[in-house]
Amino acid sequence: SQQGEEDPQALSIQEGENATMNCSYKTSINNLQWYRQNSGRGLVHLILIRSNEREKHSGRLRVTLDTSKKSSSLLITASRAADTASYFCATDAFLYSGGGADGLTFGKGTHLIIQP
Amino acid sequence: GAVVSQHPSWVICKSGTSVKIECRSLDFQATTMFWYRQFPKQSLMLMATSNEGSKATYEQGVEKDKFLINHASLTLSTLTVTSAHPEDSSFYICSAREGLAGGWDTGELFFGEGSRLTVL
Numbered sequence: 369s370q371q372g373e374e375d376p377q378a379l380s381i382q383e384g385e386n387a388t389m390n391c392s393y394k395t396s397i398n399n400l401q402w403y404r405q406n407s408g409r410g411l412v413h414l415i416l417i418r419s420n421e422r423e424k425h426s427g428r429l430r431v432t433l434d435t436s437k438k439s440s441s442l443l444i445t446a447s448r449a450a451d452t453a454s455y456f457c458a459t460d461a462f463l464y465s466g467g468g469a470d471g472l473t474f475g476k477g478t479h480l481i482i483q484p
Numbered sequence: 485g486a487v488v489s490q491h492p493s494w495v496i497c498k499s500g501t502s503v504k505i506e507c508r509s510l511d512f513q514a515t516t517m518f519w520y521r522q523f524p525k526q527s528l529m530l531m532a533t534s535n536e537g538s539k540a541t542y543e544q545g546v547e548k549d550k551f552l553i554n555h556a557s558l559t560l561s562t563l564t565v566t567s568a569h570p571e572d573s574s575f576y577i578c579s580a581r582e583g584l585a586g587g588w589d590t591g592e593l594f595f596g597e598g599s600r601l602t603v604l
Contacts, residue, residue: 401593471520473530
């Protein structure tokens, strides 16, 4: 099955700086979602961008999607220490999966560390 | 937003025993639930799709007899790790779709907090 690949694998920046994470995927999708996971915890849904959208904002988050390049980026502006977590992109290819209700396919994640 | 509850949050068991993990959608009906497995510092890997009232669909490489899935109602799916061994130790996460939204959307997925299984 397809899988998103995030880069970088790990990112450490100073508080207040912007953090950018990228995600690439392999096949056609319906939407792409970004999730956050604190160590040992479940996933928190951050933002969903549909395949016919190019950019989406939510608070300090900005997501872009380039379906021609099969890539997405997540920008966190004015980072805070509390943003320290792992961030995953996940693709949803429901309409391309032959009708099966497939789950999301997750990338390997970017571990973000915000230095206070 | 919708809430998905997993229980237990963590469990420690002896090798050879079976462990059941529950996944409940608290304020919506979920015809489809998904079970993921996550090893330390790695991504989530889809294990199986749980369909209410029918057999689960397992991903390639996942043993059906090892990981028993039951989706007896629209709000509950269970994952039973049978005859658990240390290599089964992992973080298991379930998710549920709120419902088909139609068009571009398939209904948002909501995730449980996960269940950490440690097999001694």
